[in-house]
Amino acid sequence: GESVGLHLPTLSVQEGDNSIINCAYSNSASDYFIWYKQESGKGPQFIIDIRSNMDKRQGQRVTVLLNKTVKHLSLQIAATQPGDSAVYFCAENWGHNTDKLIFGTGTRLQVFP
Amino acid sequence: DVKVTQSSRYLVKRTGEKVFLECVQDMDHENMFWYRQDPGLGLRLIYFSYDVKMKEKGDIPEGYSVSREKKERFSLILESASTNQTSMYLCASMSQTYEQYFGPGTRLTVT
Numbered sequence: 001g002e003s004v005g006l007h008l009p010t011l012s013v014q015e016g017d018n019s020i021i022n023c024a025y026s027n028s029a030s031d032y033f034i035w036y037k038q039e040s041g042k043g044p045q046f047i048i049d050i051r052s053n054m055d056k057r058q059g060q061r062v063t064v065l066l067n068k069t070v071k072h073l074s075l076q077i078a079a080t081q082p083g084d085s086a087v088y089f090c091a092e093n094w095g096h097n098t099d100k101l102i103f104g105t106g107t108r109l110q111v112f113p
Numbered sequence: 114d115v116k117v118t119q120s121s122r123y124l125v126k127r128t129g130e131k132v133f134l135e136c137v138q139d140m141d142h143e144n145m146f147w148y149r150q151d152p153g154l155g156l157r158l159i160y161f162s163y164d165v166k167m168k169e170k171g172d173i174p175e176g177y178s179v180s181r182e183k184k185e186r187f188s189l190i191l192e193s194a195s196t197n198q199t200s201m202y203l204c205a206s207m208s209q210t211y212e213q214y215f216g217p218g219t220r221l222t223v224t
Contacts, residue, residue: 032211043117043203043215044156089155093211099144099163100171101213105155 023090030092117216132191136204144207145187
């Protein structure tokens with residue numbers, strides 16, 4: 001069915017470590033994927049995106065990996081900081097050429113000193 | 114930078130009241146969306162709009178309607194608010210490259 005899921009609802013990491021947040025998507029026809037960060041009391045904020053013709057994309061301290069074979073998406077955050085504490089959502093556009101995004105339920109990242 | 118604003122951050126309404134949630138974006142985007150966000154359920158699409166006066170039902174449209182009279186403004190209407198509509202409501206505007214920009218959200222409580 002239409003679903004974008006996350007393996008871990010909560011991830012706790014020590015400041016300075018790398019974080020990896022995973023996501024499984026369900027529609028093999030989806031060709032665009034986004035990661036959002038949502039801090040408490042705020043709306044989701046765009047972090048990074050990737051299209052299906054790529055398997056890796058890097059931003060500032062963040063990397064998104066796409067494995068189309070197993071329909072898996074991950075967000076890697078390098079040198080995690082307290083300011084990275086938030087809920088992270090992955091989203092896919094539901095099929096080619098649609099404007100509808102399907103969101104996962106979110107993973108909470110907690111960074112402790 | 115894209116700016117999406119929502120008329121209220123917090124709203125408390127009584128059961129049966131008509132509720133209007135307003136959303137404005139300043140980037141001339143054609144596509145706008147209304148979601149609700151509940152713990153454990155993530156973001157669920159209520160309605161979206163491709164252009165002025167055009168609307169499409171999302172996954173959970175029951176109990177809601179929308180209005181898009183101007184390109185920059187997309188309104189969500191609860192005709193008769195019920196307690197199960199207590200939620201965080203998020204508006205988004207989408208660029209031509211699929212990036213969705215969200216407003217700060219409106220936390221609605223229906224008593």
